[in-house]
Amino acid sequence: MDNILEPKPYKILIVKKLTAIEWLFRVEFDEIEKINYGQFIQISIPKIGEAPISITEFNAEEGWIEFLIRKVGLVTNVLFELKPGDEIFMRGPYGNGFPFDENYRNKNLIVVAGGSGCGPVRSMINAVNNNFESVKNMEVILGFKNEECILFEDDISSWEKKSNIITTVDEMCKDGNCSLGLSSGLVTEHFSKLDLSDLSNVEIVIVGPPKMMEFSAKEFVKMGVPEEQIWLSFERKMSCAVGKCGHCRVDETYVCLDGPVFNYTKGKYLID
Amino acid sequence: MSLKLTKKSFSNSFDKLKEIYTIYAPKRSPKQGRFCDTDIIKYDVINSSDEIVFNEKSNYAAKEVLSPITETLFYFTDNEYRAKKIAKKPILMFVRACDINAIKRFDDIYLKNGGFVDSFYAGIRENISFALMECPSKGWDTCFCASMKSNIVNDDEYIFGIQLGEEIKVDIKDPSLTEIFDGSQITYHVPVVEENLISVKIPMISNKDVQAKVKDLDLWKEYDKRCIKCGSCTIACSTCTCYTSYDMSYTPDSNAGERRRINASCHIDGYTDMAGGHSFRPSAGERLRFKTMHKIHDHAKRFGGEHMCVGCGRCSDHCPAFISFSTLVNKLSVEVDKLNEEDING
Ligand SMILES: Cc1cc2nc3c(=O)[nH]c(=O)nc-3n(C[C@H](O)[C@H](O)[C@H](O)COP(=O)(O)OP(=O)(O)OC[C@H]3O[C@@H](n4cnc5c(N)ncnc54)[C@H](O)[C@@H]3O)c2cc1C
Ligand code: SF4
Ligand code: SF4
Ligand code: FES
Numbered sequence: 001m002d003n004i005l006e007p008k009p010y011k012i013l014i015v016k017k018l019t020a021i022e023w024l025f026r027v028e029f030d031e032i033e034k035i036n037y038g039q040f041i042q043i044s045i046p047k048i049g050e051a052p053i054s055i056t057e058f059n060a061e062e063g064w065i066e067f068l069i070r071k072v073g074l075v076t077n078v079l080f081e082l083k084p085g086d087e088i089f090m091r092g093p094y095g096n097g098f099p100f101d102e103n104y105r106n107k108n109l110i111v112v113a114g115g116s117g118c119g120p121v122r123s124m125i126n127a128v129n130n131n132f133e134s135v136k137n138m139e140v141i142l143g144f145k146n147e148e149c150i151l152f153e154d155d156i157s158s159w160e161k162k163s164n165i166i167t168t169v170d171e172m173c174k175d176g177n178c179s180l181g182l183s184s185g186l187v188t189e190h191f192s193k194l195d196l197s198d199l200s201n202v203e204i205v206i207v208g209p210p211k212m213m214e215f216s217a218k219e220f221v222k223m224g225v226p227e228e229q230i231w232l233s234f235e236r237k238m239s240c241a242v243g244k245c246g247h248c249r250v251d252e253t254y255v256c257l258d259g260p261v262f263n264y265t266k267g268k269y270l271i272d
Numbered sequence: 273m274s275l276k277l278t279k280k281s282f283s284n285s286f287d288k289l290k291e292i293y294t295i296y297a298p299k300r301s302p303k304q305g306r307f308c309d310t311d312i313i314k315y316d317v318i319n320s321s322d323e324i325v326f327n328e329k330s331n332y333a334a335k336e337v338l339s340p341i342t343e344t345l346f347y348f349t350d351n352e353y354r355a356k357k358i359a360k361k362p363i364l365m366f367v368r369a370c371d372i373n374a375i376k377r378f379d380d381i382y383l384k385n386g387g388f389v390d391s392f393y394a395g396i397r398e399n400i401s402f403a404l405m406e407c408p409s410k411g412w413d414t415c416f417c418a419s420m421k422s423n424i425v426n427d428d429e430y431i432f433g434i435q436l437g438e439e440i441k442v443d444i445k446d447p448s449l450t451e452i453f454d455g456s457q458i459t460y461h462v463p464v465v466e467e468n469l470i471s472v473k474i475p476m477i478s479n480k481d482v483q484a485k486v487k488d489l490d491l492w493k494e495y496d497k498r499c500i501k502c503g504s505c506t507i508a509c510s511t512c513t514c515y516t517s518y519d520m521s522y523t524p525d526s527n528a529g530e531r532r533r534i535n536a537s538c539h540i541d542g543y544t545d546m547a548g549g550h551s552f553r554p555s556a557g558e559r560l561r562f563k564t565m566h567k568i569h570d571h572a573k574r575f576g577g578e579h580m581c582v583g584c585g586r587c588s589d590h591c592p593a594f595i596s597f598s599t600l601v602n603k604l605s606v607e608v609d610k611l612n613e614e615d616i617n618g
Pocket of ligand 1: 076550
């Protein structure tokens with residue numbers, strides 16, 4: 001019997017600094033066929049600890065996965081000291097991920113992501129961008145605090161070639177003038193620019209800080225989007241990621257097992 | 273087959289059992305109690321039949337055998353993980369009906385939840401057999417097992433039942449044990465505690481909207497001042513399974529260290545803390561609500577079986593603020609009845 005808590009060693013391939021405290025790590029991985037968009041991995045450093053981190057991109061042919069990691073504490077501090085060639089330990093993938101085939105295929109997919117919430121949705125947006133026939137249309141709103149916080153600029157410019165991409169910053173742009181292609185204001189202020197003419201065909205994915213997800217979901221419901229067509233990805237404190245430690249539980253739901261992605265009909269009750 | 277045994281004969285049987293099993297039972301540690309000059313009764317390995325505390329309820333639950341307060345999971349040497357080795361010798365535990373049912377709740381989480389099996393727990397669990405100890409006819413003053421249906425144990429869930437009072441009686445369920453016990457044949461079966469001194473009415477929450485409204489009840493606010501968020505209730509609880517894992521090095525500059533897990537409590541600060549300083553359920557009342565609902569609603573809803581709470585009453589026994597869990601649940605029942613009615617009447 002496999003020990004579900006035992007992590008395995010994998011080699012770091014690339015470390016890329018996106019902002020001062022958010023770096024991209026590309027790591028070797030061997031169980032890529034198991035991965036679904038929006039799932040996460042337990043990254044572990046012996047003698048330091050473990051932390052759940054979303055898989056932001058994966059490549060089966062080349063055998064790697066990528067993480068967007070924010071430097072906030074014990075494990076992530078040590079990760080920021082590592083370089084290509086060093087080993088980290090991992091177990092997973094965990095969680096359900098986004099139900100792309102079941103629910104989003106051939107639909108108008110709208111993705112709203114705030115800050116590091118771009119991490120969990122990036123692999124799905126990239127996949128759609130590479131195979132645009134898989135959806136009817138895709139539109140994306142990305143919200144960041146300010147211009148310096150913008151993540152994945154290369155990906156964004158490639159998405160812009162095919163989709164309506166709105167990149168907005170909360171703080172007013174410098175001198176009141178945003179750089180080319182940039183908007184300002186909260187993500188919700190841009191919902192009117194989305195194509196919601198066929199409400200029956202739209203599926204909306206929202207990932208970001210709790211308040212941003214709550215206000216965005218409520219706004220879409222106000223605009224007539226059925227609750228069944230809205231999806232959120234939750235973040236909770238986790239220790240085990242396999243339904244044993246209890247930290248991520250809300251009522252009868254374990255976010256690590258039943259989430260992190262929830263349909264809004266269920267997610268709206270997951271308040272505490 | 274049931275037998276009446278002399279003290280001497282039981283002591284001999286115990287020694288024979290000891291050859292097969294590592295034996296755990298409630299054991300007295302003098303003067304280690306919560307108040308000065310009080311004893312503590314908790315589960316430990318015992319070597320003689322005299323050590324079994326039969327006439328009192330143990331202060332701590334049987335769970336410690338399966339889920340120690342701190343437990344090493346992995347040893348690190350350089351960059352290698354080595355899982356803890358689990359002893360293969362069978363374990364015999366002297367327990368009450370509620371303890372056996374409590375361990376079934378542990379099984380829900382450690383063996384079933386999400387389809388993931390925790391190897392450390394499973395490794396010990398598969399070695400365990402139970403001896404069912406008879407309780408006083410109504411249990412002890414804080415017990416409410418009859419209300420929680422944890423007063424009942426199936427015959428195949430224990431290898432023998434036992435009364436260890438003035439008289440010693442055993443009811444042998446596992447035929448391979450007949451050679452171990454020597455006494456005169458009688459009729460004996462561990463009686464079920466049909467009724468306790470207190471009874472608890474479990475609230476029936478009719479739907480998700482009512483469940484959401486329970487969170488806003490004024491009832492919880494009363495406990496904001498009373499509960500001191502100490503977590504004693506969850507440590508004493510027969511069914512609290514939560515833990516946090518943490519790593520340590522043997523010395524600051526060594527390559528060797530361990531990953532351990534330590535019992536966690538949803539009553540204590542830090543249980544839900546996330547990066548960026550965000551946490552959930554800051555007030556004592558909200559935490560008490562979270563725990564209560566887990567025990568008498570959420571667990572059963574998830575696993576479709578009995579409630580997590582087995583009515584052992586140890587949370588009430590241990591609370592320094594004298595919060596009685598049974599009283600709380602009965603009060604909640606009254607409020608939930610009102611919410612259900614409001615929900616029907618719109
Ligand atoms: C499903 C999921 C996906 C995630 N995906 C990502 C991702 O893609 N990228 C990413 O960067 N993060 C992600 N996270 C968040 C990440 O797991 C946490 O930030 C994690 O805590 C980082 O671990 P750490 O050991 O570095 O930080 P920790 O040392 O655990 O510290 C993190 C924070 O916890 C609090 N804290 C810790 N210890 C204490 C203490 N003793 N007292 C008070 N507060 C304390 C502090 O607020 C601190 O900032 C995800 C989380 C989940 C649940
Ligand atoms: S959530 Fe609270 S009540 Fe439930 S098992 Fe964990 S510590 Fe115990
Ligand atoms: S209910 Fe009592 S024992 Fe439990 S945390 Fe509150 S004060 Fe402590
Ligand atoms: S993270 Fe441990 S139960 Fe979900």
